[in-house]
Amino acid sequence: MAELAQELQEKKTDKELYSYQKGAIDKIFEKFDTAPDDYHLLYQLPTGGGKTVIFSEMVRQYLKHHNKKVLVMTHRVELCRQTSEMLTSFGVINKVVNSTANLDDQNDYVCFVAMVETLNNRLNDDMLDISDIGLVIIDEAHYNSFTKLFKFFEKSFILGVTATPLSSNKELPMKDNYNELITGESIENLIENEFLARAEVFQYDMGLTSLEVGSNGDYTVKSSEDLYSSPAMLDKLLQAYLKHSKDKKTLIFNNGINTSVHVYHTFRAAGLPVMHLDNTATKKQRKQILKWFKETPNAILTSVSILTTGFDEPTIDTIILNRATKSLTLYYQMIGRGSRILNNKTKFSVIDLGNNYYRFGPWGADLDWQTIFSSPKFYMERLVGDEEIEANFKHEMPEELRAEFSKSEDVYFDIKATYTDAVAMGESSKVVLERSIAHHAKICTENSEDVYDALALAKLLEGDIDQRIETYAKCISRSTYNFLSWLKDDYQKKLNSYLRQNFDDIFEEIHGYPPED
Template sequence: ATPLSSNITLPMHENYSELIVGDTIQSLIDKGFLAKATTYSYDVGLTSLKVGINGDYTVKSSDDLYTNMAMQEKLLHAYTEKSLGKKTLIFNNGINTSLYVYETFREAGFPIKHLDNTNNADERKDILTWFKKTPDAILTSVGILTTGFDEPTVETIILNRATKSLTLYFQMIGRGSRKLENKNTFTVIDLGNNAARFGLWNEAINWQHIFKSPEFYLENLRDDAEIETHFKYIMPAELRQKFLKTVIITFDVDEEHKLAIKFNERSKIVLEKSMDQHAAMCVDNTETLQEAKSLAKELHADIESRVKRFSNCLSQCSKNYREWLMDDYIQKLTLLIGKKYREKIMNEAD
């Protein structure tokens, strides 16, 4: 239990006068009572999410985000990368999202079942029995398993949702923390920037302060826009293989912007340098102009990340301006690839 109510409108200090704090999670891990969590966080843009009257993200806005193809692919990638073959429990904010997850994993050939509060007692019993007996089982659910559920063989918890509730954050991860003779650790896959918002599950927390001043704590949580400013794009391994002739594929937008200011240059020179690098990457790793242009399309996520970081460097940057920067970047990159390809042909002819 935590001293922060799961409902922002019902602070616990209004009903209780004193808080007794037990051992910390890290202490319980050190004493051998809980398994140690290894957390893997995948950056997710959450600015489209809406907050409801209870202080947490609405089911509707969460469903809209987490049912889209990009998020389903990110979830599947995270599972295969960090949890393949492990007994996995997936938490979602809405039933619709959970059903999408079920279909995505089923079509990929993984053993998965869906459980929500519309299942009757017999269905729930059958599903949980299957989950218990199947070594590599995947169970996707909504809030029904956050409390009152105990399956110690769970090896991975996937937070396929974002929450502003510290209580819920602890409850979800706690479903995987039971220790067994052959289980000292478990995996947490975070697809909701929750660790960035609250800190890691085992980190120390001042519960007395939260109990006395829950509003202050909630108001000072890192907001989604601020969290996103720290996102760093990491090129997927399979895409990196297409740029083997390029040694350096990263580009530090923040550092380049500082240099532009230092030398009194236009801020747009940052994006121009970035385009030059991207164009060179595409031309150097292909044989034809068409191949180079096609390869450039696979850099969309990298371009989007760079443009977003650049816009964050500016004192004022509207969403419309950022979208224009993105379109402008792609158009100019295409032209620059053509220019560099012609230069490449001329150099080879010489």
Template sequence: MISSTILNTDEESTSDLYPYQQRDLSKLFEKMLQINKKQRILYQLPTGGGKTRIFSEIAKRFIADYNQGVVVLTHRKELCSQTSNTLKKLGVTNKVIDSTVKRLKVKDCRSCFVAMVETLRNRIKEGMMNTSDIGLVIIDEAHHNSFQKLLGKFPNAYIVGVTATPFSSNADMPMYKNYEHLIVGESIQNLIAQGYLAKPANWRYDVELNSLKTGINGDFTISTSDELYSSPAMLELLLHAYEAHSKNKKTLIFNNGIFTSKNVCQYFEEAGYNIRHLDNHTPAVERAEILKWFKKTKGAILTSVSILTTGFDEPTVQTVILNRATTSITLYHQMIGRGARRLPNKKTFTIIDLGNNTDRFGQWQTPLDWQLIFERPEAFAESLHAQTESEAHPIPADLKAKFPKSLQMSFDIQDAYKKALDSNQKPKIVMRDSIRQHAIMCIENAESISEGLALAAELSKEIDWRVKQYSKCLGKVTKNYTDWLKEDYRNKLNTIISKLMQRRKGNDTVALSA
């Protein structure tokens, strides 16, 4: 158990900490006083809240009070550099152990090491480091499971994990199996209210996602995402969303596939915008040049894949566009967090969601009960899975082909029902809105009333599915009532199509005569 002397606060070193950071720092050391080294602590703080600053302060105080070594584990080279620099600013000499370090010289035997996980594992195997001298291991981005294999190598160390989202995407390895205690930091909502994070303006567009498929990792596959987000309709929607809500603002666009990101870059270039593409295959020199350009260029647009979600900090970002769907709440928060930094001349930022992510996870700033999610991750995972399943109702490709002008073909009955109840409206408005949406699809893809009614007939299976979902929401309903709902739906759909197309025909006649 740790000695109480470590609670002595060095006012000079912590004077630049925010009050909530000071408070969390005290909580962390108080918890270390209460536990033994076999128990691990997990600390949660939102992206932009200053996790690196806090755990660097932990390292400094631990070394000063106990003269024991500290290891900070990361999973990316950029995070190594960022952490090392923060430690140096606090006066903590440290050595980065990455792939370039083949052996440690005497002069390199520092009190603090910052290490890539795989590299450190190899160096320990080679006998480079005496891990028994390490008294504290800090794990950045602790939700990654790759760290756990290494922790047994530090028998005399306290283990402190740090993450913005204490939820593992691996259902077989929930975080409570690796950490006994969770300390929850300030919420996003409170950080915004206190002026530490920028306030978001949220814009979401309903996107048809039923063509997306999930891979072995549980997230949507790159191939199906590329097919959807590289389509002319989605590229046009992206450009429209940018021009409507972010024109001339410094913008980050997150994509799931390189193919999509390059298409986005070309599409925006052809529209006359200053945009660059970046992915994890971009050479280091070119990447550095692109990031320098992005930092200095007013209104710059950077479209990227799998590279700017961690270890990237550019406070001048004004808009984040999620040009992808994800089932990962961690990735969702990491992407949006890239735009949340507050500056004296930047109190707000814009979020544009083109992947129904807001529906899946809630708005970024909406408070989450992280303690409950930590304790019951299975229930939280099931709720996310259920939401994804409701989105994944497959619409056959041959049916889609009959509605080429319709970008949106799905309608979430369960979500609409919930919203109706929440707003004290009668449930029947759900069927009304569903019928209207189907009517618009038929009208915008037909030249005549007969064509519109023919398209309505093509929707027969879709109508049956929607009515079935509606009946589930209502609870116990008879088969006779369900059959009546289906018949009533079709009759109202045909009536609306006929009336609106007749009205449109009349307007066209007037226009021609004029």
């Protein structure tokens, strides 16, 4: 092993590290030199910041100065291979410990790379000698599958690296497994210094109260597929793509294979270049699809979480979140896939169809990772719920309908504010709907020549009426199906009656003269 260490010391690497990466390595080694041998340190750096580059250089330097071995753990096969290749490019001779690896020659290596499940099997079978492992590096450390292996490395220094130091399991906080967190450069700093591209977000207001939360704390695949596979949602996705991302390379994230397949067929039927990828694809199929995606300028790839880690494609122009998530980590991972810079690329688009922006704030916001690490439950409890998010939506008419009311300066009516004011004045809640009807009658009249035109426009307002009634029902805490159905019918009848009785007066008030007979 001494001969190998000497060889590493003399071998040069063509990798040039950025100043912030060198600074991170200095900080970590300082902690390594002063902390106990069994210290557990967590290092945070945004996706695209070069975590693999940093820990590869760390391994190279560690092996030059220490007569012990290094183990790097990943949670996926692809990451295992990529990590091994990166270490090799740094001059680190390493062995990948996979299910087919022959470990008879393990004494010839000073660095091992292993996937967590395979390593667990090899350790439990006593197939791998770990008595001389001084440094253990854990990539994507927020995944909890690694913690079961900590018992094997009670005398080793453990370095976990992650973009988001928030555990994937709220019951197993990272602070219980790591002594300290060191934070790296912020996303904003990396953008300002042209290491990452800036996200331009197009946010859609989505009704998500039908989604159910599973035992893992995130929305279930079934409830997500029920919602996102519906014709209305598929059409909304397609229209959002056509408006903001047509002819741009686009990566779509879904929660469920069936949804992704529906997305594929929807886009294909529209004559668009699209492929679907999920974890059931063979290695050959995956390779072919990703090659096509890389080489096709306007390619659209619809996927199911499989590309959230270990996938770097700088040519991506748009990320579409065709799903909702309660996972801050997943939110950052998905958007991060579009943040790689390339040539003149300084920004990329994000189309959010899951209220994720409202839930977590902007990607790259100045999050206090130290507080999130030390008090994860406090952070999670403060996340805004779906009902609260949707209560603050400002309903907007669809563009086609808005065109029918082009002569009206403002077609929005704030039911919630009107209700709050009415209650404050001691008025009956019924006045809210009366004032809403008067407003609808006004915009119908503004865009009509006679009462018959106004009544025809009133028929087009069904969706707008539904939205106002549903908001009103929440205000008064009455939302049974029968009550809502009756209220909507009653509203439409009263609007028609109001127009017939008051059209001439409203018209004259607006124009200063009566309508022609």
